Amino acid sequence: MGFFSFSKAFDPASDLPDLSDKVILITGGNAGIGYATVKHLARHGAKVYMAARNQSRAEAAIAQLKEEGLGPGNGEVVWLELDLKDPRNAKKAAEEFMKKEKRLDVLIHNAAMLLENFAIGTDGVQEIMMVNVISHFVLTRSLQPLLDQTAAEPNSDVRIVVVASEGHRFVSGEPRYRNLDDFNAEFKNALSPSFTRQA
Ligand SMILES: NC(=O)c1ccc[n+]([C@@H]2O[C@H](COP(=O)([O-])OP(=O)(O)OC[C@H]3O[C@@H](n4cnc5c(N)ncnc54)[C@H](OP(=O)(O)O)[C@@H]3O)[C@@H](O)[C@H]2O)c1
Incomplete structure (x- = not known):
């Protein structure tokens, strides 16, 4: 079997279960793979929070989703403000979410910086590390009480x-995650430094 082969065909249109009454939070989701994910989950009845950083891009994506078919009877898509460049935003978004919802069934880490220039951001940490790793960790730890509470419910x-x-x-x-030097590795001598940083 080739490297990129998958063990089994999966068609989200027919293979996803009914997700009515499920609450899902996805980071990003206004574009790319996340957008397609939101569409399939909502089409199966879930209430999906699109945790995205830019209000107009999020609203445009939600409008596009509705145009493509999220009519009555389908789930719902709601924007939740979240810029993962600062982990404080992740904690705040989790707190906002927990004010609104009494359950969280699925948390999807999707948002990512991909092939970007090297940049040091908040608290002296490389942006790609903050967005792709640290802020997602903070988001998850902040939501953990609600994840635990939901997991304790029957079914x-x-x-x-x-x-x-x-x-x-x-x-x-x-990959190493021991200290700030590891977080801020630039991989200048790699064949493709930006690919190496995001990988
Ligand atoms: N595409 C591929 O070939 C591929 C392959 C393997 C794995 N993946 C993984 O799939 C996931 C999605 O990738 P994709 O290809 O769909 O990427 P994409 O089209 O570039 O979408 C990235 C998403 O992340 C969001 N994002 C970026 N920085 C953010 C920040 N600071 N705060 C909040 N949201 C932020 C973007 O929002 P904005 O619109 O505001 O920028 C966008 O919604 C990533 O985890 C990636 O590692 C992708």
């Missing part, structure tokens, strides 16, 4: 889904 099936990449297989060396 619940709580999941945390991390959308990741096989890209790390194409770069040499082990």
Whole structure:
């Protein structure tokens, strides 16, 4: 079986279960893979929070989703403000979410910076590390009480889904997360520094 082959065909249109009464939070979701994910989940009845940083892009995406078919009887898509460049925003977004909802069935880590220039951001940490790793960690830890509470309910099936990449297989060396120097590694001498940083 080839590297990119999948073990089994999965058609979200027919293979996803009914998600009515489920509450799902996805980071990003206004574009790319996240957008398609939101569409399928909402079409199966879920209430999906699109945790995105830009209000107009989020609202445009929700309008587009409605145009593509999220009519009455389908789920709902709600924007939740979240810019993952600062982990404080992740904590705040989790708190906002927990004021609004009494359950969280699925948390999806989807948002990511991909092939970007090296940049040091909040608290002296490389932006890609903050967005892709640290703020997602803070978001998850902040939502954990609600995830635990939902998991304790009868017939619940709580999941945390991390959308990741096989890209790390194409770069040499082990990723390290020991200290600030590891977080801020620039990989200047790599064949493709930006690919290596995101992998
Ligand atoms: N595309 C691929 O070939 C591929 C392959 C393997 C894995 N993946 C994984 O799939 C996931 C989605 O990738 P994609 O290809 O769909 O990427 P994409 O089209 O570039 O979408 C990235 C999403 O992340 C959001 N985002 C970026 N920075 C953010 C921030 N600071 N705060 C909040 N949201 C932020 C973007 O929002 P804005 O619109 O505001 O920028 C957008 O919604 C990623 O985790 C990626 O690692 C992708």
